Amino acid sequence: MEHSICSPLFPRCVGLGIKGDTLQVRVGSWDEAWKLNQSYLPYLTNLGKCFGKNVVELVHNTPNKPFIPIWVEMSVSPGTATVEDSPQNITAKDFQAFQLSESNAKKRKKNHRGGQTNMLSLQQVAELANHSGECDAELAALALGEKNIATWIIDQATQEVLLANRFALDANCKPPREVLAKDISALWEEEPLRELTDLVHRDTLVREHTNRGYRWHKEPGTEVWLRKKHDFTVDYAEVDFLGRVCRFEIVKEAMPV
Structure with missing residues (x-):
């Protein structure tokens, strides 16, 4: 079963999802996926580790271009990786830490002064x-x-x-x-x-x-x-x-x- 949620974690990311033993990071295009792979590789591998997943997959909508897999072990020392959650136990609660609350977002956007946000x-x-x-x-x-x-x-x-x-x-x-x-x-x-x-x-x-x-x-x-x-x-x-x-x-x- 797949779960997903929109997330503003980093540029070009439009959402996260769990599919089996893979954490999927959704972006708009293959070019965006490739840029994210180049720029945020250490962050992505650690993100996968936080979810207890072995692979982070950059998913996009560009036809005839493959998804980009990233192996979490690339940044994890031998013996340190742990897998605490099985895919069937992943629920919406597992994504709460990856959701910027609407109230916090509104706090930063309201009270415009001089054309600038707080x-x-x-x-x-x-x-x-x-x-x-x-x-x-x-x-x-x-x-x-x-x-x-x-x-x-x-x-x-x-x-x-x-x-x-x-x-x-x-x-x-x-x-x-x-x-x-x-x-x-x-x-x-x-x-x-x-x-x-x-x-x-x-x-x-x-x-x-x-x-x-x-x-x-x-x-x-x-x-x-x-x-x-x-x-x-x-x-x-x-x-x-x-x-x-x-x-x-x-x-x-x-x-x-």
Whole structure:
């Protein structure tokens, strides 16, 4: 029996479904499936692990093009994968963690001022982080649903970018595959990054932290990537995401220097 639900988890995803031992991620076309495979591979494999599935399948509507299978073991160390749910026991409740509630969506869209919607708040992240149990999908939905400011979810130990919204990727100019699942240390000076990591771990919530860092920039007509210095004002929260201790970043201001 197949179950599915619409989900705003990441760009191009229009829904999730369970079919046997496979987690199906639905997108519109084969091109979108291929881009998702290139850009979100680590996230997709971990998503499959969360559901206790061996395969994540990117399903699309393009005729004469195959679905794209992704094996969860690609990102799971031997002996760590667990399968706790059999397909026949999957119910709608299993998808609740992957559904952005309509009320939360309305909160972020109402009260337009000056043509802009309300920005994501640190309080929203904190409320999710304080809930018991896994909230990976809700955190992802918050980050990826924000349209006006850059949001990031970064592994505190390795500085690996686990998630970034479209605004963050556009601001850094590089293709998603060159940012996601990559070390973000190059956009920081070493000592400020170490101090920030320690601060977020100690305080859990850090509001309007200011620092000088970088964004990627490429001069027109060249293939050389440069770092362009910015002064940033950022809200941070330490969260558990995909089984890792991470910091959720809300970039409130980024001013070129």
